[in-house]
Structure formats: C-alpha cells, structure tokens
Amino acid sequence: MRITCPYCGSRGSEEFTCLGNTPPARPADDAPVAAWVDFVYLRDNPRGPVTELWQHVQGCRTWLIVTRDTRTHTVAKVELASRATGR
Amino acid sequence: MRYSIINVLKQGLAGQKGWQAAWRDATPKPQYDVVIVGGGGHGLATAYYLAKLHGITNVAVLEKGWIGSGNTGRNTTIVRSNYLLPGNEPFYEHSLKLWEGMSRDLNFNVMFSQRGVLNLCHSDAQRDAYARRGNAMLMMGADAELLDADQVRRMVRGLDFQNPRFPITGGLLQRRGGTARHDAVAWGYARAASELGVDIIQNCEVTGFVRDDDRITAVETSRGRIAAGKVGLAVAGHSSLLAEMAGIRLPIESHVLQAFVSEGLKPWIDTVVTFGAGHFYISQSDKGGLVFGGDIDGYASYAQRGNLPVVEHVAAGAVALFPALGRVRLLRSWGGVMDMTPDGSPIIGKLPIGNLYMTGGWCYGGFKATPASGWCLAHTIANDAPHALNEAMSLERFARGRAIDERGAGPRPNLH
Ligand SMILES: Cc1cc2nc3c(=O)[nH]c(=O)nc-3n(C[C@H](O)[C@H](O)[C@H](O)COP(=O)(O)OP(=O)(O)OC[C@H]3O[C@@H](n4cnc5c(N)ncnc54)[C@H](O)[C@@H]3O)c2cc1C
Numbered sequence: 159m160r161i162t163c164p165y166c167g168s169r170g171s172e173e174f175t176c177l178g179n180t181p182p183a184r185p186a187d188d189a190p191v192a193a194w195v196d197f198v199y200l201r202d203n204p205r206g207p208v209t210e211l212w213q214h215v216q217g218c219r220t221w222l223i224v225t226r227d228t229r230t231h232t233v234a235k236v237e238l239a240s241r242a243t244g245r
Numbered sequence: 246m247r248y249s250i251i252n253v254l255k256q257g258l259a260g261q262k263g264w265q266a267a268w269r270d271a272t273p274k275p276q277y278d279v280v281i282v283g284g285g286g287h288g289l290a291t292a293y294y295l296a297k298l299h300g301i302t303n304v305a306v307l308e309k310g311w312i313g314s315g316n317t318g319r320n321t322t323i324v325r326s327n328y329l330l331p332g333n334e335p336f337y338e339h340s341l342k343l344w345e346g347m348s349r350d351l352n353f354n355v356m357f358s359q360r361g362v363l364n365l366c367h368s369d370a371q372r373d374a375y376a377r378r379g380n381a382m383l384m385m386g387a388d389a390e391l392l393d394a395d396q397v398r399r400m401v402r403g404l405d406f407q408n409p410r411f412p413i414t415g416g417l418l419q420r421r422g423g424t425a426r427h428d429a430v431a432w433g434y435a436r437a438a439s440e441l442g443v444d445i446i447q448n449c450e451v452t453g454f455v456r457d458d459d460r461i462t463a464v465e466t467s468r469g470r471i472a473a474g475k476v477g478l479a480v481a482g483h484s485s486l487l488a489e490m491a492g493i494r495l496p497i498e499s500h501v502l503q504a505f506v507s508e509g510l511k512p513w514i515d516t517v518v519t520f521g522a523g524h525f526y527i528s529q530s531d532k533g534g535l536v537f538g539g540d541i542d543g544y545a546s547y548a549q550r551g552n553l554p555v556v557e558h559v560a561a562g563a564v565a566l567f568p569a570l571g572r573v574r575l576l577r578s579w580g581g582v583m584d585m586t587p588d589g590s591p592i593i594g595k596l597p598i599g600n601l602y603m604t605g606g607w608c609y610g611g612f613k614a615t616p617a618s619g620w621c622l623a624h625t626i627a628n629d630a631p632h633a634l635n636e637a638m639s640l641e642r643f644a645r646g647r648a649i650d651e652r653g654a655g656p657r658p659n660l661h
C-alpha cells in the first residue's frame with residue numbers, strides 16, 4: 159500500500175500512521191451522553207470506501223485525509239486535512 | 246460412531262468401510278428456534294452448548310463459506326489465561342478449563358498441548374508488571390510462575406541473551422497454556438453439535454434480517470429466508486456488517502492480522518514464546534513448522550491479506566529474539582480480518598434488539614476463548630441474560646464507562 163503525500167509524493171504506508179475513520183464533529187461539552195458514546199466509541203466500519211485521517215509521521219508530519227477501499231487497500235484520494243476541513 | 250480404540254480396531258478389521266462423515270452437511274429447514282450466524286469455532290461451540298447444556302436442539306449454524314474458513318482456520322492457536330483484569334481473567338480461566346476437558350467432552354482429538362506460554366520481560370519495570378499480572382492470575386485461580394533469566398535460559402534454546410538493548414531479564418510462564426489444532430476445534434464442535442441435532446449449513450450467507458418491531462423474525466440468506474426464534478452472531482471480523490443489517494452501530498473496527506509458518510524443522514521450541522519488547526511470538530507445530538506472528542497492520546481492512554511492512558517488522562522481531570531464525574525459510578503467510586474494539590476486550594451478550602445476541606470483538610485473541618465464548622453465548626441466549634462470566638463483556642459497558650482495557654491504551658481500536 160502506497161500513499162501519495164501532497165508534499166512528499168508516493169511513499170510506502172509504513173511511513174504513515176492511521177488514526178481511523180475521519181471523526182465526526184466533536185459534540186458540544188454539554189451534549190447528551192449518547193452523543194459522546196457515539197463520538198468516542200462507535201464506528202461505521204464499512205466494507206468498501208472509507209475516509210480516514212492519516213499522518214505522515216516519518217515524512218513531513220502533515221495530517222492527511224485518505225480515501226481508501228477496505229476490500230482492496232486501493233488508495234483513491236489523498237488531501238491535506240487542513241484544506242479539507244478548513245482548519 | 247464414537248471414536249475409540251475399539252472402533253479403530255473393528256474398522257481396521259472391516260476394511261475401514263464403516264466410518265461415517267463426522268457431521269451432517271444439512272440443508273436449511275424453514276424455521277429454527279435459534280439461528281447462529283457464523284460457522285467458526287465460536288458459532289459451532291455456541292450451538293453445541295445450546296444443545297448439550299440447555300436442551301435447545303432446533304438450532305442452525307449458517308456459514309457463508311465452509312466451517313472454520315474464517316479466523317478459526319487462520320490463527321496461531323495460542324491458548325492461555327494470563328489476563329490481569331477481573332472482567333477478563335475468570336472468563337479466560339473458565340475457557341482454559343474447558344480446553345482441558347475438550348477432547349474427551351467432544352470425543353474428538355483437538356490436540357490441545359499444554360506446552361506452556363512464556364512471556365519474556367526485558368526490564369525491571371516489565372518484570373514488576375509481570376509479577377503483578379502473575380499475582381492477579383493466581384488470585385483468580387489460574388497458574389503463573391515468574392522466571393528469572395537463568396530459568397528462561399534453561400527452558401528455551403536459541404534466545405539472544407546478549408541483546409544490549411532488550412536483555413532478557415526473565416519471564417512470566419503459564420504452564421497450563423499451550424496450543425491446539427485449529428481445524429480440529431471446528432470439526433470437533435461441528436461433529437458433537439450435529440450429533441445432538443444441530444443443522445450445520447455451509448455456503449449460506451446471511452444478507453439481511455426480517456424485523457417485526459423490536460424482534461427479528463427471520464434471516465435472509467443466499468439459500469432463502471429462514472425463520473428464527475432467536476439469532477446469535479459469531480462472525481468474527483464481520484460483526485459490524487451483520488449488526489448494520491439490524492440497524493446497530495458497534496464499537497468495532499475491522500483490522501487485518503498476519504501470521505507465518507516456516508519450513509519444517511527438527512524439534513526446537515517446545516513452548517510458546519512472546520517477545521516482550523517487540524511484536525513477535527512463536528511456537529513450533531507438531532509438523533515442525535515454526536508458527537509465528539506479530540501485530541496488526543494498523544488500518545481498517547476486510548481484505549484478508551496484509552502488507553509487506555508488517556512482514557518485515559515481524560521478521561526483524563524474529564531475528565532480534567532468535568538470531569538463528571535468520572537462516573530459516575518462510576513457507577507461507579496469510580491474514581485474517583478481526584474485530585478490534587476500543588478497549589481490546591470482546592463483546593458477548595444481548596444487542597439492543599429483543600432477540601439478537603452476539604459474541605465478537607475478539608481482536609487477535611479469540612481462539613483461546615472459543616469454548617467459553619460458546620458456553621457464555623449459549624447461556625445468554627437460553628436465559629435471555631448473561632452469565633456472571635460474561636456480564637462485564639456487555640455492549641453497554643462503553644456507555645457506562647466500564648471499558649475493560651488491559652493495555653490502558655484508550656479508545657483507539659488499532660492500539661490494542
Ligand atoms: C493471524 C491470526 C492469528 C491469531 N492468533 C490467535 C492466537 O494465537 N490465539 C488466539 O486466542 N486467537 C488468535 N487469533 C484470533 C482468533 O483466530 C479469533 O478470535 C477466533 O478464531 C474467532 O473465532 P470465530 O469463530 O469467532 O470466527 P471465525 O472462525 O472467523 O468464524 C466466523 C465465521 O463467520 C462467517 N461469516 C461471516 N459473515 C457471514 C455471513 N454474513 N453469513 C454467514 N456466515 C458469515 C465467516 O465465513 C467465518 O467462517 C488470531 C487471528 C488471526 C487472524
């Protein structure tokens with residue numbers, strides 16, 4: 159599995175770590191417990207395309223949003239997390 | 246027919262013509278009291294204990310491929326009960342006791358070999374942690390021994406004691422742990438369950454559930470609709486997909502774990518050894534192949550195969566611990582899809598739908614749990630309530646803040 163970092167080009171997946179599914183927005187501090195359980199613990203876990211947060215820890219250390227297929231490990235798209243989330 | 250020395254002799258004289266198939270390959274009936282989804286060790290054990298201990302025999306096990314084709318047939322077969330936390334250890338110790346009686350109970354040789362499981366430690370802090378774990382195990386009725394470096398040296402040959410970075414300072418040994426023949430576990434439970442009237446149905450994929458309010462009334466399968474009184478899920482890496490069919494989101498991510506076997510060698514490693522400072526563990530099969538593995542690849546996957554970086558990582562751990570392994574050739578490697586939970590512990594119990602139950606979330610360690618998982622799920626299904634042994638393993642524990650986190654790694658499935 160190779161991931162094309164927008165800064166560093168195509169690199170082996172061992173240079174990156176995966177945080178998991180792109181997390182949904184963090185609930186408000188006073189949101190009901192169910193919203194927090196959902197945020198902290200529950201996962202979609204689809205068989206097929208997923209969007210995930212990866213970090214190029216052994217490269218430029220940028221956070222990336224990677225669209226990947228969990229059936230084949232094919233990477234379809236890599237974007238900068240900062241650009242995609244506007245943060 | 247019972248497997249016994251008498252029958253071996255009789256069949257020998259009769260030209261081996263009287264043996265029957267070990268279990269019936271059934272075709273689906275329209276209705277069952279209990280439908281178990283997944284024909285791995287856990288599903289088959291659940292069906293067996295439902296029939297044997299709870300008198301529920303109108304049971305079907307639905308398997309999309311062939312029985313044992315999932316993680317049951319892909320794992321490295323290590324059986325142990327060396328857990329620390331009260332929510333885990335009594336369950337795994339019960340499981341180990343069931344292993345000790347399994348071949349006799351099932352009348353099927355599962356080749357359970359109590360060759361010991363030795364976790365090496367490499368620092369004083371790790372030794373302290375193992376002392377604590379060993380004491381916890383002893384207090385909960387399991388066996389544990391803390392070894393010093395010399396005792397380890399006498400027990401296992403070929404370890405690198407000169408490694409300056411990770412010196413071997415001792416180990417935690419559970420002598421009653423060991424390995425078993427994985428396929429035999431599936432076949433043994435299938436045979437014993439089938440004899441008690443359970444239908445084992447292969448090539449039958451569950452594709453959906455028919456619901457009536459808060460109950461499931463039938464399962465949709467590739468071999469038609471089958472009505473069900475109660476439904477139990479035992480689908481290992483695919484729990485999320487089955488739960489989703491019932492509209493339930495689970496605290497699970499599916500990950501791939503790889504394993505490896507070498508060419509056959511003369512007897513060398515007669516126990517199970519785990520490297521405490523790297524991702525590597527090893528045992529030697531009765532055929533002589535070295536069976537070993539490491540950590541998960543680390544990203545969600547349903548591919549049933551992993552990537553090369555982990556192969557390299559495991560090989561590095563292997564030669565760091567046993568330098569002579571550098572001369573050994575690899576025969577095969579493979580991967581399995583596992584449910585990883587946010588606390589690294591399993592889920593056995595009721596789901597938020599009246600008559601739906603599950604055992605899953607086994608991470609990389611559910612083979613050892615096969616008998617107790619089936620035993621507990623059968624109890625939970627029959628009584629519509631968990632047994633004391635699996636009460637702590639409920640799905641609700643996450644919402645209640647009662648995670649069972651052995652590693653203390655927090656709610657990231659790929660860190661457990
Ligand atoms: C490489 C590797 C090494 C491991 N090593 C160890 C070890 O040393 N010790 C240990 O204790 N554990 C180990 N494990 C974990 C262990 O293998 C599993 O936890 C355990 O075998 C799970 O058993 P099971 O019966 O739940 O799953 P499985 O044997 O996977 O059975 C689930 C079955 O459900 C079927 N299924 C899935 N979806 C459907 C559907 N829609 N309809 C019908 N059927 C379906 C699958 O085909 C499969 O046969 C390892 C796992 C892997 C992958």
Ligand SMILES: [Zn+2]
Nearest residue numbers: 163166217218
């Ligand atoms: Zn980069």
